[in-house]
Amino acid sequence: MVKTEHTNGSSEESLTGMRMCSHNPNCKAGTAARFQSSNGDVRLVCSISESQEGFLTEEWVGFEEGELPSYWDCFSNFCQQTILHGWHYLTDQGPQRTPATQHHPSSPLNEATHTFQYSCSTTTSSHRNGESYQNHNGTCRSSPTRSNQCCDTKSAKKDKPHKEPEKRDPTGCCCLCVRKQTKSENNVYRSVFWSIIVFASVVSGGFFLHDNTSEFLKSTVQTTLDSMVPLSQVLFPSVVVCNINQIRKSLFNELGFYENETLVRIMYEDFIKGTKDNSESSNYTGMGTENDETHDQKRKEFYEVLKGYLIMRNISVNESIIWLSHQSCDDMFIYSKWNGSTTYGHGENKRDFGTDYGICCWYTPQLNFSAIPYGPETDWNYWFGTVKKGAKTGKENGFSVLFDIESFDYGYYDEGSEGLKVAITHHLDMPIMRQRAFHVAPGTENQIPITPTLYTANPQVLNRFTPDQRDCYQEHEIDLKYLPKSHGYRYEMSNCLFEAAFERILEDCKCAPGFHNEGGKDAMQKYEVCKGSQLACSNEILNRMGQYSLVIDTVDNITKECLSNCEDQTNDLFVTTSLYPNKKTFKDREEFCILGKKLLTATCKSPKRLPLSSDFPDLCPSLEELPDFLYQCRHNRWHRERIQNKSLALKIENEIFDYARSNLAIINIFIKEPYSKRFRKTEKMSRIAYIASSGGLLGLCMGFSFVSLAEIIYHCFICVSLFFKKSSKSSRRRLFKPPPRFT
Numbered sequence: 001m002v003k004t005e006h007t008n009g010s011s012e013e014s015l016t017g018m019r020m021c022s023h024n025p026n027c028k029a030g031t032a033a034r035f036q037s038s039n040g041d042v043r044l045v046c047s048i049s050e051s052q053e054g055f056l057t058e059e060w061v062g063f064e065e066g067e068l069p070s071y072w073d074c075f076s077n078f079c080q081q082t083i084l085h086g087w088h089y090l091t092d093q094g095p096q097r098t099p100a101t102q103h104h105p106s107s108p109l110n111e112a113t114h115t116f117q118y119s120c121s122t123t124t125s126s127h128r129n130g131e132s133y134q135n136h137n138g139t140c141r142s143s144p145t146r147s148n149q150c151c152d153t154k155s156a157k158k159d160k161p162h163k164e165p166e167k168r169d170p171t172g173c174c175c176l177c178v179r180k181q182t183k184s185e186n187n188v189y190r191s192v193f194w195s196i197i198v199f200a201s202v203v204s205g206g207f208f209l210h211d212n213t214s215e216f217l218k219s220t221v222q223t224t225l226d227s228m229v230p231l232s233q234v235l236f237p238s239v240v241v242c243n244i245n246q247i248r249k250s251l252f253n254e255l256g257f258y259e260n261e262t263l264v265r266i267m268y269e270d271f272i273k274g275t276k277d278n279s280e281s282s283n284y285t286g287m288g289t290e291n292d293e294t295h296d297q298k299r300k301e302f303y304e305v306l307k308g309y310l311i312m313r314n315i316s317v318n319e320s321i322i323w324l325s326h327q328s329c330d331d332m333f334i335y336s337k338w339n340g341s342t343t344y345g346h347g348e349n350k351r352d353f354g355t356d357y358g359i360c361c362w363y364t365p366q367l368n369f370s371a372i373p374y375g376p377e378t379d380w381n382y383w384f385g386t387v388k389k390g391a392k393t394g395k396e397n398g399f400s401v402l403f404d405i406e407s408f409d410y411g412y413y414d415e416g417s418e419g420l421k422v423a424i425t426h427h428l429d430m431p432i433m434r435q436r437a438f439h440v441a442p443g444t445e446n447q448i449p450i451t452p453t454l455y456t457a458n459p460q461v462l463n464r465f466t467p468d469q470r471d472c473y474q475e476h477e478i479d480l481k482y483l484p485k486s487h488g489y490r491y492e493m494s495n496c497l498f499e500a501a502f503e504r505i506l507e508d509c510k511c512a513p514g515f516h517n518e519g520g521k522d523a524m525q526k527y528e529v530c531k532g533s534q535l536a537c538s539n540e541i542l543n544r545m546g547q548y549s550l551v552i553d554t555v556d557n558i559t560k561e562c563l564s565n566c567e568d569q570t571n572d573l574f575v576t577t578s579l580y581p582n583k584k585t586f587k588d589r590e591e592f593c594i595l596g597k598k599l600l601t602a603t604c605k606s607p608k609r610l611p612l613s614s615d616f617p618d619l620c621p622s623l624e625e626l627p628d629f630l631y632q633c634r635h636n637r638w639h640r641e642r643i644q645n646k647s648l649a650l651k652i653e654n655e656i657f658d659y660a661r662s663n664l665a666i667i668n669i670f671i672k673e674p675y676s677k678r679f680r681k682t683e684k685m686s687r688i689a690y691i692a693s694s695g696g697l698l699g700l701c702m703g704f705s706f707v708s709l710a711e712i713i714y715h716c717f718i719c720v721s722l723f724f725k726k727s728s729k730s731s732r733r734r735l736f737k738p739p740p741r742f743t
Contacts, residue, residue: 205701212694219684220469221461226680234452234676236391237571238427239399239669240353241420242360242437243327247272249411250608251325255309258610263302264411271321273414274535322359322515327406328352329361331602334402334594334664338365339392344594354515356498356542357421357433364427365399380488380518387427391671395447398670402591404598404663405442408615409608418442420665424450424571428490430483430498432545438575443661445580449672450571457566457681470681472566479554487519496562500548501541505530509537566681581660587640587653593633595664596656600629615662619655626652 247268249258257263306321313324329352336343351369353362366387372378391397407418421437431437440446457472467473473491480499483489502520505513511530512523530538541548549562586592603612604620613620623629626648632639643649685693698704 201701205698205704208697208701209694212690212697216685216690220465221457221471221681222684223455223679223681226456226678228675229454229678230675231391231393231671233389233454233678234391234671235387235389235426235569236366236399236671237424237450237452237669238365239363239401239667240355240360240423240425240431240433240437241332241363241401241403241667242355242357242422242433243332243405244415244417244419244421244439245327245405245407245410245412246322246358247325247411248327248409248608249611250409250606252411253607253610255305257302257305262298263305266299266302267306267321268413270532271535272325272412274530274532274537274539323352323354326359327409331406332361332403334404334591334598336363336365336402337400339397354517355431355433356501356513356515356545357437359515360421360431360433363399363401366427379486381486384427384488391452393671393674395668395670398668400666400668402594403665403667404595405665406603406608407442407663408612420667422448422667424448424573424669426490426492426569428488429492430489430495432494432498434542435545436494440575440665440667441577442663442665443580444577445666446668447576447578448573448667448669450573450669451672452676453570453572454676454678455564455566455568455570455681456678458683460683460686461681462566464683467563468561470566472564472681474566477555478560481552481554482516482519482523484519484554489519491565492568493562493564496551497546497549499551500562501545503551504548505538505541508541509534511535511538513538513542580664580666581657583657586657586660587638590636591660591664592638592653592656593636595660596623596629596633596638596652599623599656599659616655616659618651619659622648622652622655 252258252260252264252267255263310321310324351362351364351374353360364384364387367383372383403420405418405420410418417439419442420440421433422440423431423433423437425431425436457470461470462474467477475485475491478491479485480489480491480495482502483495483499485491489495502513502516502523505511506523506527509530510527511534512520512527514524514529516523528534550559551562552558553560581589581591599619600623603609604623609620626632626643626645629652632643638653640646640649640653683689695704695706
């Protein structure tokens with residue numbers, strides 16, 4: 001910046017090394033004189049524009065008419081005024097080509113021996129008492145105000161032949177005339193050094209920018225621990241319980257062939273395990289040594305009995321028989337406790353639900369299923385949508401259920417154990433029992449503390465990335481064909497994997513699994529229910545669930561890969577077990593009377609009495625021998641003291657206890673901690689982080705900034721526009737005039 005102070009107190013300042021002399025006698029009328037500073041050298045320029053932008057434009061118009069500036073001229077000027085701060089060490093000091101230096105060889109600025117330029121390194125010029133003082137590197141030089149010379153030229157040449165005399169510019173500024181070095185005098189080593197520096201800065205800056213940009217484009221999301229959230233944002237999970245036994249032995253009694261092992265195995269192979277063809281013309285020979293003719297006759301008898309039984313029960317022959325063969329949820333359920341209240345009737349929790357393992361019992365403690373109009377048109381999406389977030393910690397605020405597994409009625413020999421399969425799941429998910437369920441043994445009480453974990457994603461992640469990039473779907477981005485939202489499902493990874501396996505069964509086995517009645521009705525209308533060899537094919541695919549991950553999306557009608565849900569809740573758990581019941585205290589608990597009433601009024605009066613009597617022959621006779629058993633268990637409390645026959649009372653207590661130890665199981669599900677962890681998907685590198693890191697790297701290498709970017713765009717625009725202007729054949733006169741001689 002050059003600042004000029006006048007005696008009247010006014011001052012002039014020239015930005016970017018230029019100062020305006022609007023009434024210079026060396027410039028024609030209508031033009032303005034400017035001093036342009038370039039690396040310490042000053043030249044006088046007459047400009048018709050009084051704006052900075054106009055003057056920058058005129059810098060390129062000073063060539064011969066129709067002549068374009070060279071690419072090197074444009075590039076050199078561009079580099080000097082934008083980002084390459086070391087560029088001036090590689091170029092000549094001062095202007096490269098101007099009309100003054102080209103067409104006025106007699107000018108003192110272009111002598112043969114050396115070239116002079118006015119180097120006004122002065123920062124301040126003041127006028128005091130008729131004299132001009134100029135500060136130059138800490139030295140003040142004085143000269144008469146109105147004189148055209150700052151010192152005598154001839155005396156200067158005699159005394160100091162190596163320097164040029166001081167000259168005063170046409171505006172009165174006192175300038176020190178310094179000799180400009182010729183190209184032959186340039187320092188080669190300096191040029192080489194700064195060439196290496198400039199080249200290295202450009203290459204390193206470009207390398208860093210390339211790597212940073214590649215990392216930004218490749219970076220997707222990262223999952224980090226966000227915070228701990230209260231249980232008000234947590235959903236208490238649903239519970240799905242399956243009896244390991246999927247074939248009641250009492251069913252064979254109902255069908256009339258309880259002791260016929262051949263018919264039992266035909267039913268098991270054809271309708272449960274599915275290893276043989278279920279057609280009546282099948283050559284199945286069973287496990288015995290019967291010949292084909294005898295077996296075919298028994299097979300026909302079996303199908304006749306089965307059809308008659310299904311018609312009597314008003315059940316379609318095309319439906320899967322497992323809906324009849326499993327233990328009903330009414331028989332399994334004893335009581336449940338939720339938030340301090342107890343439910344004794346299964347109606348409030350009743351929902352028999354088909355899974356990949358078989359028919360199970362679904363429990364959502366927040367819902368009263370007895371209030372839901374159950375049927376083909378039930379809007380499960382509406383009812384499950386009423387489940388609100390919010391949970392409490394502790395066993396007293398959890399969900400407890402007492403089950404009777406009826407181990408005496410086991411006829412399913414594919415599993416060698418007895419007990420329950422239990423899965424903790426989201427109330428909108430299809431439980432995958434074969435992979436996620438854990439076993440609960442009879443005669444035990446099981447504490448199941450749950451630790452919920454929430455997963456979410458930032459809005460920036462959802463808006464910026466595609467589902468494949470963020471590795472998750474939003475609810476509106478996908479809907480499954482056979483687990484639709486209209487049937488009370490949501491999109492989730494386990495649901496998607498089940499859907500993929502279900503679609504593979506339809507494609508490969510050409511049948512529909514009979515257990516999937518919530519959402520699979522459309523498939524059952526197109527395909528028959530899996531039986532025989534088709535059922536074996538279906539079970540094989542279900543056992544490999546997880547290997548198939550492609551599903552049909554009904555939103556876009558395309559096939560998509562299974563991904564997780566962007567908003568999800570998972571439940572980690574562990575199980576601790578203790579023996580149940582306690583023999584000394586069981587008779588004093590309400591479970592004693594509840595179980596006794598169930599056995600006396602239901603089990604002992606049904607086809608289940610036959611298999612029950614095989615394991616507990618004295619149980620039903622003992623209960624029936626006491627005529628007022630129900631009276632003695634009023635309000636679910638056993639009044640032994642009122643019974644006169646103490647030996648019978650003791651026998652009943654022992655029989656019920658033995659049955660309870662072999663068949664009862666309790667699960668207590670509760671939230672362990674008073675808070676939940678929440679993980680959040682965030683951008684690995686946000687746009688702000690990319691700009692900041694790129695700016696830091698470029699600033700480190702080349703001093704780049706947003707101002708530099710504006711200068712680059714500005715000079716590129718000027719350069720391009722001038723090239724287009726000069727390409728026209730219209731004549732232009734020169735705008736640069738040679739500076740006047742100073743004598």
